[in-house]
Amino acid sequence: MDNFDWSIPALGGDDENAIQVPRPAPRDDAPVPMQEDFLPIADEEETAFQQLIRHWMNERHAPDILPGQELLLGRLLDHIGKQTNDVRLLREDPDSSEDEHFRIMLVQTEVERVKFVIRSYIRTRLHKVEKYARHIMKTPELHQRLSKGEMEHVHRYALIVESHFSNAVLRGLPEEQQSLDENMAFMPPMVPAPDKTIAVFAFARTACPPVHLPDGTTLEMTKGQIVLTPYHIVEHLLLREDVKLV
């Protein structure tokens, strides 16, 4: 068997079956065609971390909050925990060689890279959750896109903001002007909602079904095509993971 895992048997840390993260087949024996450089799509081969990077980029570019990737995050966090634990065991072992230290350093570097992306992903979502807290509260369809923690935060945040507005200003106004969600003609809405007409750069991960464009024509994206178009046009393709935002 390959020495595939970190743990050295003497430490009893033999848990190489603990986390089943799909790993790409060893790539060094398959010739990599030039084509792969041009179309870095490789759906079959996308590792958990690459999936997270894709969702992170989508979240950063999309105006709306996207479905949370809790399973994926859980898998990666488990993996980080395992790698960190292995590193700790090796560190404590006085017999570990210079060579081991060097591997430890590489593994830690990677753990930090993954942590960075996870943090940035969660912060991006948190930003949207706070920005659109009252909109999310009023839109039940969005609730299933949020994790339990995010949903609790939305509740508390919306409550705090409303009570602050009320205590600071609204209580001093006549009663008919105290509402926080009236829709006045010719005024922007009082509950901020994501602007889905904003343009995004969509990259087709596969051949996409045709979509209708605002000018009346249809657009059928082929794999690898990049299009700048309003977000609502490609929204359902993004949710189906047919496109990614770049």
Next chain:
Amino acid sequence: MALPVSLRTSVIPQELELVACEQLVEIVPLVAMERTAFISGAYGPLRPPSKCKVPIWMAANLKMKKKCHIVPPEWLNVEYLQDRLTRETTEPQFSEMPFRFAEIAKVLLDVASDDFQNSDRLRSLLKDIREARQAKSREGLSKLDHSDLNLPNLCAIEINEIRPFFVRAMGVLTQLTKDPAGQQMTY
């Protein structure tokens, strides 16, 4: 705040660099290492002097410690780039380049310029290609309307460069054409 203001409108080049550094590159290791499990897969074993594929971040890390040589990707050499530059300046469309070529070229040339023959020439070719392509992106702006703009062969960093202006321009066009039948203003 949850997300710093500077990161809200777009991603920054350093983040694109981080994404690009997940791609694989060939190295010639100078130290031995057993096959090791990483989060993004298992890499190794490193057995000098046989070549091995590792992610770019790892290659850069090893290179800075003088523990490997980096084998330049097929597209990062003078002949290939010269050919692309010729096409870029003679043909109207963008020529095909790897999607993250600019980031990868920067990282590799920064840490491993001694592994490339003629790295100065490579740098100047990359710069020329970049400028030729930038001129084309600016021309592309004239084709912008409110519904879609096709951008074949545009690369990650170029998209990021034109993003703020193109997105805003399209937003203005969308507002101008919103419900032309229903809400026509009379002046």
